[in-house]
Amino acid sequence: MKELELKYGCNPNQKPSRIFMENGGELPIRVLSGRPGYINFLDAFNGWQLVRELKAATGLPAAASFKHVSPAGAAVGLPLDETLKKIYWVDDMGDLSPLACAYARARGADRMSSFGDFISLSDVCDADTARMIKREVSDGVIAPGYTDEALEILKSKKNGNYNVIAMDPDYVPAAAEKKQVYGITFEQGRNDLLVDRALLGNIVTEHKELPDSAKVDLMISLITLKYTQSNSVCYVKDGQAIGIGAGQQSRVHCTRLAGQKADNWFLRQSPQVLELPFVDGIKRADRDNAIDVYIGEEYMDILADGAWQRIFKEKPPVFTREEKRAWLDRMQGVALGSDAFFPFGDNIERAHKSGVMYVAQPGGSVRDDQVIETCNRYGMVMAFTGIRLFHH
Numbered sequence: 233m234k235e236l237e238l239k240y241g242c243n244p245n246q247k248p249s250r251i252f253m254e255n256g257g258e259l260p261i262r263v264l265s266g267r268p269g270y271i272n273f274l275d276a277f278n279g280w281q282l283v284r285e286l287k288a289a290t291g292l293p294a295a296a297s298f299k300h301v302s303p304a305g306a307a308v309g310l311p312l313d314e315t316l317k318k319i320y321w322v323d324d325m326g327d328l329s330p331l332a333c334a335y336a337r338a339r340g341a342d343r344m345s346s347f348g349d350f351i352s353l354s355d356v357c358d359a360d361t362a363r364m365i366k367r368e369v370s371d372g373v374i375a376p377g378y379t380d381e382a383l384e385i386l387k388s389k390k391n392g393n394y395n396v397i398a399m400d401p402d403y404v405p406a407a408a409e410k411k412q413v414y415g416i417t418f419e420q421g422r423n424d425l426l427v428d429r430a431l432l433g434n435i436v437t438e439h440k441e442l443p444d445s446a447k448v449d450l451m452i453s454l455i456t457l458k459y460t461q462s463n464s465v466c467y468v469k470d471g472q473a474i475g476i477g478a479g480q481q482s483r484v485h486c487t488r489l490a491g492q493k494a495d496n497w498f499l500r501q502s503p504q505v506l507e508l509p510f511v512d513g514i515k516r517a518d519r520d521n522a523i524d525v526y527i528g529e530e531y532m533d534i535l536a537d538g539a540w541q542r543i544f545k546e547k548p549p550v551f552t553r554e555e556k557r558a559w560l561d562r563m564q565g566v567a568l569g570s571d572a573f574f575p576f577g578d579n580i581e582r583a584h585k586s587g588v589m590y591v592a593q594p595g596g597s598v599r600d601d602q603v604i605e606t607c608n609r610y611g612m613v614m615a616f617t618g619i620r621l622f623h624h
Contacts, residue, residue, distance in 0.1 A: 233259050241270045254410075260403035261374075265387045266395035268372055272350055274301050276374040279352025280399050282306060282459040287354035289427055289451045292471070294354040295334035295361075296456075297346040302464075302479065304345035306456045307337030307472030308448075316340070319500045321516060322364060332360035337472040339368060342493050343520045350374070350395075357382045365389070369517065376401040425619060427454045432592060432615040436604055439613045445470075446567055446590040446613070453569030454592060454621065460571070462622040465579075467494040467586060468567045474498075475586070483570065487579045491586040498563045498587075499527045499556060509545040518543070527551060563587030571621040573597040577606035584610045594620050 235252035236259060249270050253259060268276065275298035282303060286294035292308035309330030317323040320340030328336065331353060339346050351365060353375035362382035365373060372395025373386065386396050410419045429447050431454070442450075449468040456466045460478045465486040467475035475494030477486035499505060500523060508526065510519055522543045525534050531550060534540060540547045568583050570593040580603060583591070591607060595616030607614045 233262070235259070236263070238270050238273075239267065246270075255406075260400035262398040264378070264383060264396040264398055266372060266390070266393050268395040268397060271300070272372055272395055275299070275350035276352065276372070276397055276399075278459045279303065279350060280374050282455060283352045283354035284401075285427065285455045285458070286452060289455060290448055290471075293331040293334050295331065295338040296352040297335075297338045297349040298352065299345055299349050302461045303338075303456055303459065303473065303476060304349060305338035305341040305473055305476070306452065307334050307341070308452065309334035310337075310471040312336060315501050315506070318506060321519075325360070325364065328364075329358050329360040331355050331358055332364055335361055335364060339364075341472055341474050341497055342476070344524050345493075346370075347517060347520070357386070359385065362386050367516075371395055372397065374399050423458065423621075423623075425458070425621075427451055427458065431617045431619065434595075434616045434618065435613060436595070436600075436616050437612060437614045438608045439611055442590060442613050442615070446565070449567035450569060450590055450592040450615070453567055454617070457569050457571040457621045457623075459623055462571050462624060464571045464621075464623070465490045466569050467491065467583075467588065468569070469494075469497075469563075469565065469587075474566070483572070483575060484578050484582065486570075487582045491582050494563075494566065494586045495560055496524065496527055498560060499551075502551075502556075502559045504548070504551045504555065504559075508548055511543060511545055514543065527556065560586070565589050567592070569593065571623070573600070573620075574603045575599060577602045579603070580606040580610070580612070584612075588612065591615070592617055594618055 235250055238249040240247050241249040279296040279298040282296045283294040290308050294308050296303050297305040312333050320336045322336050347369055349370045351373040356377040357375040358379055359381040362385040366385055366389050374397040376399055386394055408419055409422050410417055432447055453466040453468045456473050457464050463480050463483050463486050465477045466473050467490050474497040475490035477490030480486040522534055534543055564587045566587040567590040568588045573594045573596045575597050589612055591614040
């Protein structure tokens with residue numbers, strides 16, 4: 233297949249639309265089900281690159297959950313403990329394959345943002361992963377292949393219209409990439425920078441100890457940032473992104489946004505949230521929305537009389553600011569990456585509130601000394617990578 237006609241572009245009024253190879257070659261994909269659209273393919277190809285690099289860097293199966301050309305979550309296939317199984321709503325699925333664990337983590341980190349996602353998988357999709365995908369609201373999936381059972385499960389989703397794409401794992405893109413803006417062609421060398429442990433060798437803080445688990449988390453952060461709309465910041469814990477701040481003009485706003493998502497991820501593991509008495513038969517999306525509101529500042533939207541009865545069997549107590557802060561103070565060992573240098577120490581101050589202990593950023597700010605001093609105050613370990621990871 234050299235060309236695939238699409239229904240429309242980013243918006244219904246943008247016609248005609250297609251994907252094709254400029255050199256006249258074959259597209260490196262096969263559409264096995266559904267009719268993916270323009271934005272679906274943007275998410276699919278960005279996500280495929282991300283999981284492919286995560287697998288290469290860590291040796292573990294990887295998954296990403298993409299929305300509007302930025303990842304809502306990305307993770308590698310480490311086992312899930314009982315708490316994570318509960319907050320990711322997979323505690324009824326038994327033992328899961330490593331790939332299914334990766335997608336549970338990628339989807340579960342920020343379920344609000346992942347609603348209606350496009351999924352990318354580094355490995356052949358197995359039945360465990362397909363069963364998980366089938367019960368979530370998503371637009372489609374890209375993977376290097378599918379087992380017969382997995383493909384049968386996925387083809388039954390959305391009355392047979394679910395988007396399933398097989399990607400040629402051996403495809404190598406051209407060294408230069410092009411795009412047009414306002415009829416003007418831009419060309420640049422592809423960002424084929426290799427993210428590995430060697431990037432983390434220049435530690436500039438007083439504390440120098442960077443355990444291998446932290447190196448893996450920092451690599452996950454940097455690879456995720458490589459395919460996230462800039463400015464961007466990514467918090468990672470135990471092999472998965474737990475907070476991604478994308479597309480903000482101010483870096484500290486990225487840090488705050490991603491930090492709030494990381495905080496929400498951890499608050500969902502608190503007894504107050506795990507024990508919420510939801511009414512029987514509540515939909516998954518309604519449950520996710522209720523939790524997001526309950527742990528936020530507008531909790532009375534669901535705790536007011538006449539509102540809580542639609543969600544809970546009994547009215548839960550307010551999760552006070554003091555209780556939330558006490559729980560968040562338990563979060564430790566978080567890794568943080570930034571796609572460009574931190575210009576002020578305020579980014580580190582905010583990161584500290586979310587348990588950040590390890591930081592990777594390019595360095596090069598005129599205020600590097602201030603940023604390093606702030607890290608030293610909190611006993612953090614920070615590496616200057618010397619590389620920027622803007623993505624537009």
